[in-house]
Amino acid sequence: MRIWNFKTFTVILALLLCFGTLGVAFAQEKEPLLVGSIWDQVGFGGPIGQACYRGSQLAVDLVNKAGGIFGRKVEYINIDGQSELDVISGAAKRLAEERKVLAAVGSEDDSLTSASGPVFQANGTIFLTGPATTPTQPEIGEYIFMPAYGDHFQGTAAAKFCFEELGWKKVAILYDSASAYSTYLSEAFSEAFKYYTNDPSAIVQAESYMTGDMTFTAQLTRIRGVQDKIDAFVTFPPEPQDAPVYSKQARSLGITVPLFLTDGGDDISVVEVGGQAVEGAYISTQFAGDSPTTEKGKQFVLDYKAKYNKEPGCFVAVGYDSMRLVLESLEVIIGIVGDEAWDSMSLAQKRTAIRNTLQLWPVFQTTTVPISYPDPETAIYPRVPNKPVIFKVIKNGELRYYTHMEPEEFAADLPAVLKAMGEI
Secondary structure: OOOOOHHHHHHHHHHHHHOOOOOOOOOOOOOEEEEEEOOOOOOHHHHHHHHHHHHHHHHHHHHOOOEEOOOOOEEEEEEEOOOOOOHHHHHHHHHHOOOOOOOOOOOOOHHHHHHHHHHHHHHOOOOEEOOOOOOOHHOOOOOOOOOOOOOOHHHHHHHHHHHHHOOOOOEEEEOOOOHHHHHHHHHHHHHHHHHOOOOOOOOOEEEEEEOOOOOOOHHHHHHOOOHHOOOOEEEOOOOOOHHHHHHHHHOOOOOOOOOEEEEOOOHHHHHHHHHOOOOOOOEOOOOOOOOOOOHHHHHHHHHHHHHHOOOOOOHHHHHHHHHHHHHHHHHHHHHHHHHHHHOOOOHHHHHHHHHHHHEEEOEEEEOOEOOOOOOOOOOOOOOOOOEEEEEEEOOOOEEEEEEEEHHHHHHHHHHHHHHHHHHO
8 A cells, every 4th residue: 555645745746747837817706616427317227316416416515505615616517317328428428528527427337337438538537437336347448437346346245244244155146137237246246155155056046137127937936946955045136126026026936035135226215115025135235324434424414314304325325425526636636736726727637637636645535435546557446446345134124234344354355256257
């Protein structure tokens, strides 16, 4: 790990070098800071997108209520991508080229960021990919960062939790073969679970479905057929609406073993629709509103409750953190270079400064959990943050914190898992 003071110095030097020696002109009125997002409000990404948008909007509202960033108001525009690739691509082009935003956040799945990421990269505009957790997303280019942990993290941590905490040794899995998130995560979990159990046959039955499917009878019947050989049923829903549907069908078909869901199923709608079918299920996720692990996380929950009169879910937290990464970067930059130098920078220079700060700043402290990015020269997946993995349990119809796992608790196991996956 690089030394904090050296890394801070590196940030300052990078910021200065990104725009060189500039003449400055005092601005009578400070120009606002324009940021954007593409959070879907309709379509399959709508439920997650709506939650993320509330989180991002809260982050902007709070900073403006406090007087802005060094007296500059933050202007925020969200464009509904409608869960359609052509609409999302057009939204990215509009934000980067027409609205000329400093940075943007958004999209709920890597199948969607595949439409927006290349546009932002081509325009040299920072894009934070929201809750999408497939760690290969930043391979689009150096302006693409993830605010969420990668699924090599989630899959490995979830497998360790299932084996060591819950004592499961044999499981069946169900994943969406049309979703890169679900496919990659199911593979990461499977390899990690086999690694921890030291059993190449630990995944007794693996079944798949396609995005949009509503009937899972064939897959669940085959899983029911091996129920006496498994300890649990592990699923990887890319969207919350999938989980209660197949959970209810599983229970109605007589599958009674415990259920585990990954973060795509961490939404109150899973409980509201799934009812007793999901009672007792475990969930791996990004954030737990009933038990934040940091003081900043606790304050975020208070702020969200004050505005919406309810507890924030994990997607609200990711939307908030996505925007806070942008806003804290701007606070760092303007705090270092000053108002006059900032006003003299071109749009491209400002965007580059944000990129440099995201990559080099030691740790972002105003997010719900501390976030930092690994050295891109040595990281297996660059621009993917190191973050804890949270575990919840559905108890009495509520999503409740169970425990969490810090990255260092499973980091030593990641190379073996990634090697088994063929990633390294």
